[in-house]
Amino acid sequence: MADQQSAPAGPDLSKGVSLSDFSGATLLGHVGDQDVVLVRAGADIFAIDAHCSHYHGPLAEGLVEGETIRCPWHHACFDVRTGEATHAPAFNPLGVWKVERDGERIFVREKRDQPKPRVKGPVDAPGRVVIIGGGAAGFAAAEMLRRQDYRGSVVMLSSETSPPVDRPNLSKDYLAGSAPEDWLPLRPDEFYADQGVDLKLKTAVSSIDPRARKVALAGGETIPYDRLLLATGAEPVRLPIPGADQPHVHLLRSLDDCRAIIASADGARRAVVIGASFIGLEVAATLRAREVEVHVVGLEQRPMERVLGAEMGDFVRSLHEARGVIFHLGDTVTDIEGKRARLKSGGVIEADVVVVGVGVKPRLSLAETAGLAIDRGVTVNAYLETSVPGIYAAGDIARWPDPHSRENIRVEHWVVAQRQGQAAARNMLGHRKPFDDVPFFWSQHYDVPINYVGHAEKWDEIAVEGSITAKDCLVRYISGGRVLAVASIYRDLAGLQAEVAMEREVA
Numbered sequence: 007m008a009d010q011q012s013a014p015a016g017p018d019l020s021k022g023v024s025l026s027d028f029s030g031a032t033l034l035g036h037v038g039d040q041d042v043v044l045v046r047a048g049a050d051i052f053a054i055d056a057h058c059s060h061y062h063g064p065l066a067e068g069l070v071e072g073e074t075i076r077c078p079w080h081h082a083c084f085d086v087r088t089g090e091a092t093h094a095p096a097f098n099p100l101g102v103w104k105v106e107r108d109g110e111r112i113f114v115r116e117k118r119d120q121p122k123p124r125v126k127g128p129v130d131a132p133g134r135v136v137i138i139g140g141g142a143a144g145f146a147a148a149e150m151l152r153r154q155d156y157r158g159s160v161v162m163l164s165s166e167t168s169p170p171v172d173r174p175n176l177s178k179d180y181l182a183g184s185a186p187e188d189w190l191p192l193r194p195d196e197f198y199a200d201q202g203v204d205l206k207l208k209t210a211v212s213s214i215d216p217r218a219r220k221v222a223l224a225g226g227e228t229i230p231y232d233r234l235l236l237a238t239g240a241e242p243v244r245l246p247i248p249g250a251d252q253p254h255v256h257l258l259r260s261l262d263d264c265r266a267i268i269a270s271a272d273g274a275r276r277a278v279v280i281g282a283s284f285i286g287l288e289v290a291a292t293l294r295a296r297e298v299e300v301h302v303v304g305l306e307q308r309p310m311e312r313v314l315g316a317e318m319g320d321f322v323r324s325l326h327e328a329r330g331v332i333f334h335l336g337d338t339v340t341d342i343e344g345k346r347a348r349l350k351s352g353g354v355i356e357a358d359v360v361v362v363g364v365g366v367k368p369r370l371s372l373a374e375t376a377g378l379a380i381d382r383g384v385t386v387n388a389y390l391e392t393s394v395p396g397i398y399a400a401g402d403i404a405r406w407p408d409p410h411s412r413e414n415i416r417v418e419h420w421v422v423a424q425r426q427g428q429a430a431a432r433n434m435l436g437h438r439k440p441f442d443d444v445p446f447f448w449s450q451h452y453d454v455p456i457n458y459v460g461h462a463e464k465w466d467e468i469a470v471e472g473s474i475t476a477k478d479c480l481v482r483y484i485s486g487g488r489v490l491a492v493a494s495i496y497r498d499l500a501g502l503q504a505e506v507a508m509e510r511e512v513a
């Protein structure tokens with residue numbers, strides 16, 4: 007995260023810069039103690055806050071496309087004229103500054119009143135929208151409904167105990183102890199009441215009646231809807247082994263799960279992490295930050311090879327080994343007797359805390375029993391509408407026709423879930439815009455972020471530009487001559503350019 011207290015960057019824009027000093031698409035400067043970035047969009051020059059409203063990413067290093075700028079870190083997109091965060095994971099607008107021109111010089115002296123977002127308003131105004139799920143997709147949908155000036159009723163039902171949180175942080179800074187809990191809520195608690203979003207926590211939906219257009223709650227109450235968004239996400243796979251139900255053996259999905267891991271890790275000497283994929287390895291990194299000895303047990307021969315390929319897998323493994331993580335690959339835990347986790351290969355690891363991260367499965371039971379079309383996920387069309395008109399699905403449960411991979415895909419990515427929530431909200435209001443965003447995810451291992459755009463389940467070639475081990479690379483996953491996906495480490499701009507190239511391919 008950027009240091010807000012550091013000295014202001016670049017030239018003092020209140021004293022002016024000459025046009026000849028501003029040759030690129032962006033120029034980082036400051037006004038007083040505030041960092042401001044000049045953005046050239048065609049013939050116009052705009053000035054906006056220099057730090058992304060998500061995690062303070064450096065927008066001057068982002069990509070300008072038309073009248074938008076994309077953040078280099080997690081690809082949020084902002085309208086440079088209005089400051090609006092048009093694409094998640096950012097939601098808050100950027101401050102927009104007045105640009106004055108005097109001949110060859112540009113001056114920025116004061117902030118403008120925050121411009122209104124370019125909102126189309128509802129085409130169709132359903133009386134009541136019900137959202138099942140208080141996670142990435144559910145939150146983004148509720149926020150977008152209100153941003154689009156939807157005045158009807160919004161009810162959000164969540165089985166969690168807390169309002170929507172920044173779930174990715176639960177396996178990163180918060181779990182490592184380096185982020186305070188007040189970073190986690192996606193919005194302050196009062197947001198929901200202020201925006202007229204009727205958020206009901208600890209509320210499980212037990213069934214949907216598509217004919218009567220009602221959902222039934224576990225407590226027996228029914229709630230009618232005109233449009234319904236299913237955003238029930240995924241749940242961690244439980245290991246069917248003896249001892250997996252002990253209090254020191256954890257899954258990780260919710261803030262409650264995360265708090266329980268932190269409590270177990272407090273004073274722990276040794277941990278076993280079962281699963282060597284994203285969640286497992288991120289948890290391993292956070293436990294090392296807490297100075298716990300960490301053993302990772304995984305069935306695969308190389309971590310993350312299935313998603314990132316062999317060389318990236320070896321690199322990720324070496325990163326963790328350099329921090330002291332001990333791998334037991336090609337192995338699994340067969341039972342946990344008290345603190346003794348027994349390996350299939352014969353050994354025993356005595357661990358104070360065990361975290362199981364062996365994958366997730368989409369929560370489909372509501373959709374199944376309501377009779378919605380299912381294909382290893384809830385089948386949706388390009389507008390994210392299910393086989394039953396008026397019912398939409400978004401996030402980890404949705405399998406949608408992805409124009410980039412040209413396949414029906416389902417992914418488990420934070421940004422995709424949020425953007426699908428945003429797209430579903432617009433479509434519930436009658437905008438009928440296909441969801442065609444290029445999938446994006448990121449993963450963080452110590453100080454190394456891995457960004458990934460596109461979707462490649464298999465490939466026939468991996469082309470590495472730069473060096474993976476030097477942490478400076480762009481890795482292309484190619485099939486039949488087409489680049490299906492690109493992973494990058496510290497080549498953020500190139501990753502953004504790859505995203506735009508994929509968008510243009512289907513435009």
Ligand SMILES: Cc1cc2nc3c(=O)[nH]c(=O)nc-3n(C[C@H](O)[C@H](O)[C@H](O)COP(=O)(O)OP(=O)(O)OC[C@H]3O[C@@H](n4cnc5c(N)ncnc54)[C@H](O)[C@@H]3O)c2cc1C
Pocket residue numbers: 138139140141142143144163164165166173174175176177209210211212237238239240258259260285369372400401402403417418419420421423424446447448449450
């Ligand atoms: C620890 C962790 C770290 C992650 N890190 C990353 C990352 O770095 N990058 C990345 O791209 N992705 C990451 N992910 C994945 C990402 O969080 C998910 O893809 C995303 O949360 C999916 O959003 P969703 O809205 O579909 O589901 P969720 O965010 O899981 O929300 C589902 C909601 O539905 C509610 N619900 C389910 N069933 C019912 C019911 N019957 N009644 C009422 N409510 C119900 C749940 O309680 C929950 O509130 C991470 C996930 C976890 C768990």
Ligand code: FES
Pocket residue numbers: 058059060061062063077078079080081082095096
């Ligand atoms: S910091 Fe900008 S998108 Fe995350």
